[in-house]
Amino acid sequence: MLTKPTGIGAINDEFEPETCRIAFVGEAGVGKTTIAALVAARLTERTRVNIAGEAAKLVDDCDADTGDGLDMEWVVADCPPGVDAIDARPERLDAVFVVATVESLERVETYERRATRYDVDCFLVLNRFRESARDRLQTFDGPVLAEYVYDNEAIPSAIDEDRVPDLPEWTVEAILIEALQPxxxxxxxxxxxxxxxxxxxxxxxxxxxxxxxxxxxxxxxxxxxxxxxxxxxxxxxxxxxxxx
CATH class of the missing domain: 3.30.110 (Translation Initiation Factor IF3)
Structure with a gap:
């Protein structure tokens, strides 16, 4: 979350670019790269983005600003599997998003504790969600849920073809909202x-x-x-x- 106070004074017509750095972490096989790629692809439609990790194979960096991105730049890091990924330069992270499935929810607390150690905001993204798991999600005690993505056969097909899934009726922008100001x-x-x-x-x-x-x-x-x-x-x- 970007909450740095700014000095009171004249407001400039030109905005200084600000960078928001977010990391996607999680266990192997939960679809972490898919979520990171979906977010990065949406950001490229708005503003300047630098992508690191496996998601960079699916989404190219973007150096253009469409004027619809709050005059901000983003860094999207698709981290290697495992909680130790948070240890890599945590001082440069604004938010960590733990990607999990219902089956891996019990491991999320480990990631939350590691992010808390570095005073980095931590959120949950639940992947391959099914309505039958809603009760389990409601009783989950862990990071705030930033978003869930339904189980969708179009997603693995797209990844197998080395492209970002097309989900026209579902947005991942709540993840951006949580990173900036929840x-x-x-x-x-x-x-x-x-x-x-x-x-x-x-x-x-x-x-x-x-x-x-x-x-x-x-x-x-x-x-x-x-x-x-x-x-x-x-x-x-x-x-x-x-x-x-």
């Missing part, structure tokens, strides 16, 4: 938070997609960068994130 605020409080420099990034839920554009405009009119991010929640359509 705490929600209402629009008025969020704007005031940015103006006072209490946070560098704020997050506002929007019930309908049509509510997002006016909110983005209001942040930009106040001198901030803002963008809409989708999520898979049933109670609202997405989030507007804004930053100084």
């Amino acid at each position: 705490e929600r605020q209402d629009a008025e409080c969020a704007l005031e938070t940015l103006k006072r420099g209490h946070r560098s990034i704020v997050n506002v839920e929007v019930e309908e997609r049509t509510d997002a554009d006016p909110l983005v405009d209001s942040f930009e009119s106040a001198g901030f960068s803002a963008a809409y991010f989708e999520c898979n929640c049933r109670c609202h359509d997405g989030h507007v994130l804004a930053r100084r």
Whole structure:
């Protein structure tokens, strides 16, 4: 989570690029590279991204900014299997995402403890999810669930063909939201938070997609960068994130 406070003062028309570094970790065979590639591919549609690890075989780095990425750069690390991967330069990580299946949930706590040792935010991404496992997920005591990805026969087929799976009805942008700013605020409080420099990034839920554009405009009119991010929640359509 990027929460570095910024000094109160004049807001520049030009935003300094900020880098968000996220790592995907987990046991062998849980689909970690698939999740990392899905996230990296979505980011390349928004902004500049550098990809490390096996996911780099599926997604190329991107040096272009579409103007829809909060003027940020990203580093996506698809780490080797095992908890020791977190030990590699943890000071350069903003968030760790533990990719697991229902069968490997008992190992997630080990990753959470290691991330906590370095004071790095840790989230869960549950892969190959089935509705029959929802009760198990609800009783799970561990990192906050950033996202789950349903078991889908299109995913292994795509990986076998060395390409990123196409999931047109499912987004992975909740992972980006959690990495940047998981705490929600209402629009008025969020704007005031940015103006006072209490946070560098704020997050506002929007019930309908049509509510997002006016909110983005209001942040930009106040001198901030803002963008809409989708999520898979049933109670609202997405989030507007804004930053100084």
